[in-house]
Amino acid sequence: MGRMLAGPRAVESTGLDDFWQQKFMPSRKGTNWINVLKTLVCYRLIDPGSEWRLHRHWFDQSAMGDLLDEDMRIADLDKLLAHKTELQSAALPRTLSPSTAAWYLHSMSAKEEPSGSTTIVGGRPMRRAVEVSDLPQGVERILTLAALNQRFRTDLLRDPIAAAQSQGIVLDAVESSLLRAARPEQLAAMADRIVIPRSSDRRAFVKTVSASIVAMVTGKAIMLCSGCTGMDTWRRDAATPLGSDTGNADAGPVQQWMDLNGYTCYLYLPTAVAANPTLGHDVMAALHAMLASTSSARAGAPSIVRSVPSPPSGDAGHSFAAPAPSSMRLPGCTTRVALGCSCSRMNTSFPRQGACGKCVPPSGRAGSRSSGKRSDESISLTGAQWRPWRAPGALSCAMVSSQDVIAFWRE
């Protein structure tokens, strides 16, 4: 209580109350801004915490309201911050120097410069990423692989170092140490939980990383679509049809992209797959065919806008004939197809050929949403067949997966 009595007095002794009194008259709604300031000073010095906590907890639980005869729960710092520069240059009397007062003001706020500043004050700017090739990736790779492959998972839980070696995954010293120290049940839980992120352009980078990791680890190609994943920004020049960024072929998967029905689709090809000049085209062609099939069934549905530059034989111009759903396999395409969806359980449901609880299987029988378990009986690995799949909701995606390709896109 004594500190609370002293706090407002401290503000008055610095002259800050006079400074602010000239800036803010009490508002029409009765907010007395100088009391807001005093409250913030006391909060910062006595029991610092978040603004949320101040409004929701501290003010109510302290004597501040009684001392100031105020209800400050509607206070907002933004009005104070507009005068920061002026405050810095003001000739404040007595205790605090202008720079210290400015520091104090700035320290009160986490709102002023959320990004693009030369500091990381308050709101934690988010625009930073590290290229995945520059980071140790062994842990993510083996856990992702464990999520995809039950046998590897068993090996991992038995001896994670040997399991990694068996797959040619190089672990650095720290990663080995992390894995040796981890309990098997910990690793199992992590493998169960690791997921490829869902669509969100806020997580484009991580999504890309995950995709490339899966491509590297599993030897599968992965296609991601901007409509589903918000990955348009990964490559600014992604509008170029079927561009490619081979980079160092030994270091990781090849990234290719094309425009498919208005969405930029990214295809990650592991090195071994990329060495086959036809496979990537086959995959894309098959996707085109599938899209054509689904589009033709709906009046006004957009058509395929571009195709690969070197389409496989049988292609007529920039479109593909839509084969019957039961045989949507293009000539020469080695892709096998399973059905799934693009929800966050995608890569854990895939290896078991199951749908997550959010999917409606082709038969119309809903998966088990409540349990979140795969409904293995509702979905089948269809070998060499393409089968369209439609999940409910605005994000209507299909995932085509096989030993060769995992893909999903917006219908």
Add this chain to the structure above:
Amino acid sequence: VTKGFTAEQALEVLSEAVGIFPSVDAFYMWGFPFESMADLQESLLQMLVVRAMGVRILPSLLSLLPQTALYQEIRDAVQLFFPGLFPEYMLTGHEVCADGGVTIADEHRPIYDFIRDNPRVFPGFFHVDVKHNVLPKYRLLQQFGFYPKPGRKELTGSEIECCGAHSPEVGSVAASVAHPADPDSG
């Protein structure tokens, strides 16, 4: 540290959350004086998994706030004002951050002199055993991309949003920024 839930429970909730919310953040506090390197490695393993899920990891170096029981317990321990590595929540807006290091411009130095001279008022700016407790852990987190690392290519810009609390866009002063070094080296 008793948070009321286990690491396994946190992992479970985060896994569910990424399927529900467009963005999920996870805060990991590190640098406790009683936190061993093994403890940090356990946290690091989970941070890697959670990051792979698409959760944004926000590591936070321990900040000794004056009203906390921990501070009251260790307040007499040797503490060091080490502006090269401020806890995230103690940054005031006058620092220049780049490549994981913090420097103070001359015009703002009086502010930090004031802080340095009043450790009991501003304990959050001070560390316990930087050399053995903070820097080794910091370097480990750097290695895995949770903090910027000098010489490593960092992707910045509006197209990127990712895992890591430290993400300054550095202005012209960046060139003069020093990196956090061993406190004994000066």
